[in-house]
Amino acid sequence: xxxxxxxxxxxxxxxxxxxxxxxxxxxxxxxxxxxxxxxxxxxxxxxxxxxxxxxxxxxxxxxxxxxxxxxxxxxxxxxxxxxxxxxxxxxxxxxxxxxxxxxxxxxxxxxxxxxxxxxxxxxxxxxxxxxxxxxxxxxxxxxxxxxxxxxxxxxxxxxxxxxxxxxxxxxxxxxxxxxxxxxxxxxxxxxxxxxxxxxxxxxxxxxxxxxxxxxxxxxxxxxxxxxxxxxxxxxxxxxxxxxxxxxxxxxxxxxxxxxxxxxxxxxxxxxxxxxxxxxxxxxxxxxxxxxxxxxxxxxxxxxxxxxxxxxxxxxxxxxxxxxxxxxxxxxxxxxxxxxxxxxxxxxxxxxxxxxxxxxxxxxxxxxxxxxxxxxxxxxxxxxxxxxxxxxxxxxxxxxxxxxxxxxxxxxxxxxxxxxxxxxxxxxxxxxxxxxxxxxxxxxxxxxxxxxxxxxxxxxxxxxxxxxxxxxxxxxxxxxxxxxxxxxxxxxxxxxxxxxxxxxxxxxxxxxxxxxxxxxxxxxxxxxxxxxxxxxxxxxxxxxxxxxxxxxxxx
Numbered sequence: 001x002x003x004x005x006x007x008x009x010x011x012x013x014x015x016x017x018x019x020x021x022x023x024x025x026x027x028x029x030x031x032x033x034x035x036x037x038x039x040x041x042x043x044x045x046x047x048x049x050x051x052x053x054x055x056x057x058x059x060x061x062x063x064x065x066x067x068x069x070x071x072x073x074x075x076x077x078x079x080x081x082x083x084x085x086x087x088x089x090x091x092x093x094x095x096x097x098x099x100x101x102x103x104x105x106x107x108x109x110x111x112x113x114x115x116x117x118x119x120x121x122x123x124x125x126x127x128x129x130x131x132x133x134x135x136x137x138x139x140x141x142x143x144x145x146x147x148x149x150x151x152x153x154x155x156x157x158x159x160x161x162x163x164x165x166x167x168x169x170x171x172x173x174x175x176x177x178x179x180x181x182x183x184x185x186x187x188x189x190x191x192x193x194x195x196x197x198x199x200x201x202x203x204x205x206x207x208x209x210x211x212x213x214x215x216x217x218x219x220x221x222x223x224x225x226x227x228x229x230x231x232x233x234x235x236x237x238x239x240x241x242x243x244x245x246x247x248x249x250x251x252x253x254x255x256x257x258x259x260x261x262x263x264x265x266x267x268x269x270x271x272x273x274x275x276x277x278x279x280x281x282x283x284x285x286x287x288x289x290x291x292x293x294x295x296x297x298x299x300x301x302x303x304x305x306x307x308x309x310x311x312x313x314x315x316x317x318x319x320x321x322x323x324x325x326x327x328x329x330x331x332x333x334x335x336x337x338x339x340x341x342x343x344x345x346x347x348x349x350x351x352x353x354x355x356x357x358x359x360x361x362x363x364x365x366x367x368x369x370x371x372x373x374x375x376x377x378x379x380x381x382x383x384x385x386x387x388x389x390x391x392x393x394x395x396x397x398x399x400x401x402x403x404x405x406x407x408x409x410x411x412x413x414x415x416x417x418x419x420x421x422x423x424x425x426x427x428x429x430x431x432x433x434x435x436x437x438x439x440x441x442x443x444x445x446x447x448x449x450x451x452x453x454x455x456x457x458x459x460x461x462x463x464x465x466x467x468x469x470x471x472x473x474x475x476x477x478x479x480x481x482x483x484x485x486x487x488x489x490x491x492x493x494x495x496x497x498x499x500x501x502x503x504x505x506x507x508x509x510x511x512x513x514x515x516x517x518x519x520x521x522x523x524x525x526x527x528x529x530x531x532x533x534x535x536x537x538x539x540x541x542x543x544x545x546x547x548x549x550x551x552x553x554x
Contacts, residue, residue: 044120049075051113053087065103065121075117083117095122102126138285141169145289149296158300160200162257162267162293163191170286171253171269175241177209178265178297179220190241205241212238215254219266224287227253227278230270251277255287257294264297266290316376319544322350325357327425329551331520333528335543337489345371345416346487346544349379353390356424356432358382361546362462363440363487364416371542374414377406378462382420392420392436393472396462400438400470403463415464419443419457419485423548431477431550438462438470441488444509446523448480450516452509482520482549484512489543490527495535503534520547 039046045062047055047069055073062069068079075087082096083105095104105119145165152158159176166174173194180186188209193200210217215225230252250270257265267290271277278286319334332348345364350357360382364371381402382395389395396418403415421435421443435443437457445453459470477483486508493503508527515526524547531543 044118047075047117047119048110049087049115049117056114062119065101065119066098083119134281137169138281141285142288142292146292149292152296152300153303155297155300155304156202158293158297159189159191159202160193162265162290162297163193163200165293166267166269166286166289167193168195170282170289172272172275173250173270175268175270176257176265176293177216177220177268179263181262181301192241203240209238209241213241213254213268214252216266216268219254219256220263222256222258222263224256225254227251227283229277249273251275253278253283253286255290257290257297259294259298259301264294264301267293313372313376319348320350323352325350325423327551328357328423328431328548329520330359330546330548331524332547333524333543333545335489335528335532337541337543345375346489346542347375347379348485348544348546349382351382351386353386353422356422358386358390358392358395359421359423359485359546359548360418361440361485361487361544362416362418362438363489363542363544365414365461371414374416378403378416378418390422392422392434393470396420396436396438396459396470400462400468404466415461417441417487418462426476426550429479429550430481431483431548432474433477433483434472434474436470436472438468439464441486441491443483443485444512445475445477446482446484446512446516447478448517450513452512477548477550479550479552480517482512482516482523482547484523484545484547486527486545487541487543489541490531490545492541493531493535493543495538499536499538503531507534520549523547 039057039059040061042059042061045065046057046059047062047066048057050056053074053076055069055071055075058066058070066080066083069075069083076084078084078087080098080103082094082098082103085091086094086105086107091107093104093106095102097103101121102123102125103119104122105117107115107117109115148165149158149161152161155178159178163174163176173192175190175192178189178191180188187204187206189202189204190209191200191202210220214228214230218225228251230250231248250272253269255267255269256263257267267286269278269286319332322330322332330350334346334348336346345366346362347364348359348361350359352358360379362375362378364374364378366374378399381399385395385398385402389398399418399420416438417440418438419435419440420438421433424432426432435455435457437459439459439461440457442457443455445455447453455473455475457471457473460468462468462470491503491505491508494500495503507530511527511530512523515523518526524545527545528543
């Protein structure tokens with residue numbers, strides 16, 4: 001029996017008359033022995049305390065966990081800080097470190113103003129909970145980093161995100177070194193961010209940086225150098241990559257940023273001397289973040305390249321600025337549907353011809369970049385074919401044959417509807433108009449009195465069928481009248497009170513009639529504005545229109 005208890009009684013054993021062994025101690029002493037054995041069997045320490053704060057009973061676990069505490073110890077001044085503080089303040093529980101172990105105690109009241117402390121070792125439990133919390137923090141960091149990196153569409157955005165996100169969670173300072181696609185032609189680009197900076201700092205450096213920064217050359221080659229101490233003072237050629245007030249001593253971790261088939265850069269993390277170095281879990285997390293940052297940077301570079309190509313394509317495919325033509329006023333209007341690039345499948349063009357001009361307004365099947373490519377083919381073909389043929393119907397047939405003969409015509413299954421017409425001055429001050437139709441909405445004539453007349457031009461889509469038939473009509477446009485042509489994106493624009501009703505022919509005629517007498521530019525702008533208001537800016541199809549009227553004599 002090892003417990004220390006108040007009032008222990010000991011006595012020799014004796015035999016009864018029958019010769020059986022029995023204790024000659026009182027039954028209360030035997031009960032105390034049994035209670036002591038039970039208390040010593042507890043895994044947690046137990047201390048009874050009297051009204052003066054002095055320890056009375058302490059079991060065996062107490063001597064293991066709290067050797068400084070025993071019978072008669074004043075807990076308010078004992079050598080266990082957390083227990084002493086809780087006792088002095090009257091707190092019902094405590095938790096703290098003692099002799100390298102994590103202890104947690106709870107106080108319970110006993111009769112006669114006494115109370116008892118139950119203290120247990122929670123080191124492993126606490127370590128497990130801390131490991132779980134740390135893992136949750138790592139997971140949350142990677143989730144947030146992945147989301148923010150995914151929003152970086154451009155190279156500079158991705159570099160700034162890669163430099164700012166690790167601070168301060170992973171490091172006190174982060175440096176991202178971007179490896180250019182053609183190292184022989186470009187210098188490395190870097191972005192640095194440190195805790196307390198108002199924002200990231202960027203610049204370019206020569207290739208001496210890779211030799212001055214330990215592990216950088218290895219990381220740019222795809223290697224993973226181990227973390228280690230680093231002295232800034234011992235390095236050269238680091239200005240202005242690192243700030244002048246940077247701590248001279250630091251812990252350095254360099255990780256490669258893998259991309260598509262190549263290493264796109266390296267992530268450099270620094271921790272100041274007051275912070276612990278990188279443990280294996282920190283290194284693993286940094287490598288994972290660097291990999292995600294490399295993927296985001298790769299996608300941003302691809303996006304930038306595609307955006308550049310799209311801008312070049314856009315500049316070549318946007319409807320042209322219409323030239324000034326003698327004897328007539330011409331205006332065009334264009335909107336691309338639901339695309340960040342202002343290109344689509346609707347187009348118009350004005351081409352010089354003998355004695356006047358040719359005009360074209362069409363709608364290629366499809367939307368976006370794919371339709372814009374075919375639009376470019378149609379416009380280029382018209383530019384070439386009009387040198388050998390300027391009669392609208394014959395020119396339309398040549399264009400149809402050219403589109404059908406394209407090598408990928410069968411694969412793309414694309415075609416275009418088209419109005420192709422010629423405009424020339426009339427001796428009486430009007431315009432002679434000849435229009436060939438290829439399955440396109442009919443042109444409209446708006447008279448000065450507001451009458452809107454549909455010009456019946458039918459025909460079949462161009463480039464769709466080998467035996468397609470096309471039609472042609474002639475008309476005279478008197479002074480003050482306007483020839484208005486449009487794509488079906490105008491009449492099929494959906495909107496209105498419920499957002500699903502089409503703009504329709506009736507509203508288009510009303511818009512044109514109410515704008516009678518306006519010059520072509522004002523009439524086109526009026527219709528575009530009304531369609532935009534109808535669809536509330538949510539266009540689902542491209543819109544193009546072309547208007548022409550005889551020019552009034554000066």
